[in-house]
Amino acid sequence: MTAKPVSVRRRSRWISIPLKIILSFLVISLLLVALYRFVPPPVTMTMVLDPNGITKDWTRLDAIDPDMARAAIAAEDGKFCTHHGFDVDAIAKAAIHNASGGRVRGGSTISQQTAKNVFLWQGGGFVRKGLEAWFTMLIEAIWGKRRIMEVYLNVAETGIGTYGVEAGAMRYFHHGAGKLSRAEAARIAAVLPLPKKRAAVAPSGFTRRYGNKIAARIGVVQRDGLDGCLR
Known part of the structure; x- marks a missing residue:
């Protein structure tokens, strides 16, 4: 039996190593996602890299006031309840808006933000987006x-060193997320895009206006059943 030339063996090795890495990543990612279907993610990369420490308190969805989820959707x-992870229209509109300059607008869905927050790191780049x-x-x-x-x-950053709406509610309003008023839920939702620069207590300027707009939209979300997949 003729042995393979050295060049062929080397080529096969260079092909097999990346394939093994990719296969290992696929298996590990599947196992992690399956595990977190039932077990709360203990920590995220964002939390680990936060120099302000970590304050969080995992809370079941049915123990959080429904207006908080409605505020997030609004x-x-x-x-959220009708797409399969990606809102193509929102992504296209964000791309057009950002190309024209001005305030940068994101097109990520709650599903995309959750995937990023739990399994990845903050920031952009094609690798992270992929x-x-x-x-x-x-x-x-x-x-x-x-x-x-x-x-x-439970993992979204709601303030400096603060993660999840339970910890956010305690930080800003001194009671749990199960007792949030519509206005309080809207204020926390208004903080989410820039939690280190915005505060839900006595908000002013854009944060105040945005919070009021979200509070008004919460009723629309409930009336039109946009949160139907959560009931």
Whole structure:
């Protein structure tokens, strides 16, 4: 039996190593997503890298006032219950808006933000965006909408060193997320895009106006059943 030339063996090795890395990543990511379907993510990369420490308190979705999830939908993702992880229209509009200059607008859905917050790091780049898309597809398929919203409301940064709406409610209003008023839920949702620069207590300027707009939209979300997948 003739042995393969050295060049062929080397070429095979260089092909097999990347394939093994990719396969290992796929298996590990699937296992992690499946695990977090039932177990709260203990910590995220954003939390680990936060120099302000970590304050969080995992809370089940049914123990959080429904207006908080409605506020998140109103502020971040009006099509949350109907899309499969990606809102193509919102992404296209954000791209057009950003190309024209001015305040940068994101087109990410709650599902995409959850995937990024739990499994990845903050910031942009094609690699992170590609990984975000992969994890978004996985959580949509394995978790379902209720679990995605539950995890989102528990890992989203709601203030300096503060993660999740329970810790945010305690920080700003001195009571748990289960007792949030509509206005309080709207204020927390208004803080989410820039939690280190905005505060839900006595907001002013843009944050105040945005919070009032979200509070008004909460009623629309409830009336039109835009939160139907969470009931």
